[in-house]
Amino acid sequence: xxxxxxxxxxxxxxxxxxxxxxxxxxxxxxxxxxxxxxxxxxxxxxxxxxxxxxxxxxxxxxxxxxxxxxxxxxxxxxxxxxxxxxxxxxxxxxxxxxxxxxxxxxxxxxxxx
Amino acid sequence: xxxxxxxxxxxxxxxxxxxxxxxxxxxxxxxxxxxxxxxxxxxxxxxxxxxxxxxxxxxxxxxxxxxxxxxxxxxxxxxxxxxxxxxxxxxxxxxxxxxxxxxxxxxxxxxx
Numbered sequence: 001x002x003x004x005x006x007x008x009x010x011x012x013x014x015x016x017x018x019x020x021x022x023x024x025x026x027x028x029x030x031x032x033x034x035x036x037x038x039x040x041x042x043x044x045x046x047x048x049x050x051x052x053x054x055x056x057x058x059x060x061x062x063x064x065x066x067x068x069x070x071x072x073x074x075x076x077x078x079x080x081x082x083x084x085x086x087x088x089x090x091x092x093x094x095x096x097x098x099x100x101x102x103x104x105x106x107x108x109x110x111x112x113x
Numbered sequence: 114x115x116x117x118x119x120x121x122x123x124x125x126x127x128x129x130x131x132x133x134x135x136x137x138x139x140x141x142x143x144x145x146x147x148x149x150x151x152x153x154x155x156x157x158x159x160x161x162x163x164x165x166x167x168x169x170x171x172x173x174x175x176x177x178x179x180x181x182x183x184x185x186x187x188x189x190x191x192x193x194x195x196x197x198x199x200x201x202x203x204x205x206x207x208x209x210x211x212x213x214x215x216x217x218x219x220x221x222x223x224x225x
Contacts, residue, residue, distance in 0.1 A: 004155075036216075043119075043203055044156070044216040089155055099207070100146065100169055101214060103155030 002027045002102045004090050009107035013080055021075040021107055023064075023090035031092040033057075033066055033073040034101070038087040047075075047088070080111045115140055117206050117217035125223045126194050134189040134220045136204030144168070144209055145187040147179060150201040150219070162187055163209075191222075199224045 007022040025031065032051045036044040048057030053068035064075045073090060089106045093099040118137045126132050138145050144163045148156035158171035162181035176192040185206070191198055201221050205214035 034213075043117075043218040044205075046213060046215065049213060091155075099212070099214070100158040100161060100171065101148070101156070101205075102158070105153075105155050 002031070002092060002094060004092055004102055004104035006090050006104035006107050010110060011107060012110045012112065014112050015082055016079045017111075019075070019077040019080045019084075019109070021088055021090075021109070023073045023075065023104060025071050025073065025090075025092050027071075027092055027094055029094040031094045032099075033064070034091045034093070035062070035064055035073070035075050036089045036091060036103075038089065038106070040086070044089065080109070082111045082113055085109055085111045117204060117215055119202075119204050119217040119220050121220060122218070123221045123223075125225065127225050128194055128196060130194050130224075131190065131192045132194060132222060134191075134202050134204075134222070136187045136189070136206075136217060138185045138187070138204075138206030139215055142206035142208055142215075143185050144207045144212075145181055145185065146205045146207070146214055147187070147189045148203040148205065149173070149198075150203055151197075152200070156203055159189070194224045196224050198222065 034049045035047040037047045048059040050057040050066035056065045087106045090104045091101045146161040147159040150156040160170040161168045165181045181187045201219045203219045205216045207214045
């Protein structure tokens with residue numbers, strides 16, 4: 001079956017620090033990969049996505065590269081801000097009968113001023 | 114262009130009761146998916162509706178059921194509520210069953 005594994009959290013960083021959040025996956029078929037972000041008390045927002053190997057998704061200074069050889073989609077940001085504090089979910093979908101999303105457990109990021 | 118909306122935002126029920134949650138999809142989107150997010154966990158897929166037909170179901174019992182209407186809005190119904198049904202219920206819409214999903218703010222259900 002399909003699964004997503006995220007690094008254990010929570011993660012606490014100082015403002016302007018470099019961020020890496022690891023994500024690896026297993027999938028039957030060829031998945032698309034996503035990062036969603038959830039701010040306190042809110043639903044999920046799509047942060048970025050990549051649909052094929054070696055694609056790089058980017059948005060709001062965040063980047064992630066689809067690495068088929070290592071089945072990974074790690075999220076990075078060069079300089080985090082306090083406003084980046086949220087829960088980050090890695091997810092995949094395999095286009096078939098439906099494109100249901102399979103999520104990781106999520107990781108909480110707290111950024112200190 | 115309006116995004117995905119859900120109602121109500123919060124709900125408290127007791128064990129054994131029934132609940133209906135509602136979702137309005139983003140303008141132009143014909144596919145709605147429902148997810149359950151337990152506290153501290155990632156969302157779990159419940160089912161998807163595409164053009165008013167169920168188009169896939171996750172590992173949830175039959176007491177979780179749904180509908181999609183001609184305007185593509187959707188309902189999630191849960192019968193015989195259990196304590197473990199307490200969660201955030203998220204609705205997501207997409208242009209078709211193979212496109213990126215956009216989520217609503219969710220309905221937080223508490224079962225006492």
